Amino acid sequence: MSRTSLVGTPQRRIMMGVLLVDTIAAGAFYPLTFLYLRLGTDLPVTRIGLVLTGGGLVALLLNPLAGSIADRWGAQRTIVAANACCGVGYLGLVDIHGWPQLVVAVAFITLSQRLYWVGWPVFVAEQAAEGETLDHWFAVVNAFKSGALGLGAALAAVALSVGDVGTLRAILLCAVAASFLSAVVFARLRPAPSSPGKDGADEGSGDGAGASDAAGAGWRAVLRDRPYTAMTAAHTALTFAWLLPGVALPVYLVDALDLPPWVPSAAFAMNTVLPVLFQTTVSRALVPLRRTRAVLIGAGFFVLAFALFAGAHDAPPAFALLCTAAGMVLFSLGEMSAGPAAQALSMDAAPVPLRGRYSSVFQTSWTVSNVAGPAVVGALLGWNGLALWLVLGLLVGAGGLGFVACEKRFPARVLRTGPNGGDR
Structure with a gap:
């Protein structure tokens, strides 16, 4: 294509x-x-x-x-x-x-x-x-x-x-x-x-029946789909990574590291420009991998970014700025790797007649992190700046591993990123 x-x-x-x-x-x-x-x-x-x-x-x-x-x-x-x-x-x-x-x-x-x-x-x-x-x-x-x-x-x-x-x-x-x-x-x-190629998605993630059975079961079919709910739980942990640009990083950089107020804005600008330039390139590079492995790679980039931000703590301003720039590059790579793969998996794993309900369950993960995230970030920053990156790293790492743990429960067609992808 x-x-x-x-x-x-x-x-x-x-x-x-x-x-x-x-x-x-x-x-x-x-x-x-x-x-x-x-x-x-x-x-x-x-x-x-x-x-x-x-x-x-x-x-x-x-x-x-x-x-x-x-x-x-x-x-x-x-x-x-x-x-x-x-x-x-x-x-x-x-x-x-x-x-x-x-x-x-x-x-x-x-x-x-x-x-x-x-x-x-x-x-x-x-x-x-x-x-x-x-x-x-x-x-x-x-x-x-x-x-x-x-x-x-x-x-x-x-x-x-x-x-x-x-x-x-x-x-x-x-x-x-x-x-x-x-x-x-x-x-x-x-x-x-409607596309003939979409009919295969009616099967759901593996535990459900056909499209007509799924449509009749409604919410019962969604809640009984254990692979999908487990994947959503893993994604909930992963979404805490996206608190970084707007919630965690500005306060950490200005209050904990005492950097100038323009630094968070510059970091946010990097985070918006990099996907525009490299998103399709990163996605093409991940085609040979299963979607779950692409999510795990994204989680790995997130954890490396958090390690760099933690390394900037109590560092000279020049080194802190260098860590911030490198951390934002790694964070953006994490977004570009994990985001599209997780979204595509969430839709291909859903029966077509129930995609709305399945999507609402998957989107709940974002709502949980958006509601709980600011309180978590505020409490951790108030206690210890390094604790923030440790907790976020553990959450995001667990989310990435959770996707891989779910992959045996999904059909091969759901894990593929393309016609010849998803073999590894």
């Missing part, structure tokens, strides 16, 4: 274009939500924090609902609903008149995120035509989204350097417009044609 085949049709070019606009808008405003609410409202900071944290906890309860919606409505309609809910939620933040309005707006944003992250992998899986691997799809889409998020964050930084609350509100209005535009365009896309 050629590198440009994912945008080889007008439908796909439109899809990727809308993804670009929507993701740039999300990258520009979402990281600034708390700052906007603190500067643009009279609400106490503690109450804002409680509402936003409560939204994260509610997300755990909304995952099953999002999975059922994706199976019943289809992935395309689920993404349309996600973008529409996001637009409504962001619109509710434009002019806030009290905390009840904030609660409602955050509820819509939280629901939109669950619908989006459950529906998006299913939508990508439906777009892959016969002969195209999910690994390549997820690799290209992830690189695309990484670059768009980085561009959005850069635009926001530039805007904030010359603006104030009014600038934040303008960015928010752009995000509102992008969300509604995405909903309209996605609603007008033609559904992806």
Whole structure:
């Protein structure tokens, strides 16, 4: 398959274009939500924090609902609903008149995120035509989204350097417009044609029956799929690695290492640029391996990165900067190795009629780390900076080994990264 085949049709070019606009808008405003609410409202900071944290906890309860919606409505309609809910939620933040309005707006944003992250992998899986691997799809889409998020964050930084609350509100209005535009365009896309090559995925991960049996069993089939739930548990441990760029590293670099405040921003910029440049190259290099082994390699890169960050502790500033740069390269390699392989495995291991429910179970791993992660990172940093990297390394290492431990329970077709891959 050629590198440009994912945008080889007008439908796909439109899809990727809308993804670009929507993701740039999300990258520009979402990281600034708390700052906007603190500067643009009279609400106490503690109450804002409680509402936003409560939204994260509610997300755990909304995952099953999002999975059922994706199976019943289809992935395309689920993404349309996600973008529409996001637009409504962001619109509710434009002019806030009290905390009840904030609660409602955050509820819509939280629901939109669950619908989006459950529906998006299913939508990508439906777009892959016969002969195209999910690994390549997820690799290209992830690189695309990484670059768009980085561009959005850069635009926001530039805007904030010359603006104030009014600038934040303008960015928010752009995000509102992008969300509604995405909903309209996605609603007008033609559904992806069913591919004969997709029928094999109806078998599930190994313990389930055929597609009709799976559809009838619903959530019972998902919860009885022990290989899949074990893989999700391993992925939950692995997702704690992704706390590094936005949660763990900024505080560690500035507070523990006493580096200048621009260093975390530079590290984040590296993390967004490297996948754009090298994601497809890394994915092609991993084709001969089983997906579980690709995830293990990614976990190994993560652990090496954590070791470098730990080595920067109490080191001279120049050496700490060198460790930070090398650590971000290794961390990005970990993302590029483990991310697409784990996502592709999660979709190929799911029966097609239940992909929404299976996706919601798999996405729960991200919700757990996003909710628990900041508290874990804060507690460990408050105790001992080196303890943070030890605990994260143990979690991520266990996650990578957990994927390998599950591989004997999955059919060979699920473990392959391509027609001739997955032999090692």
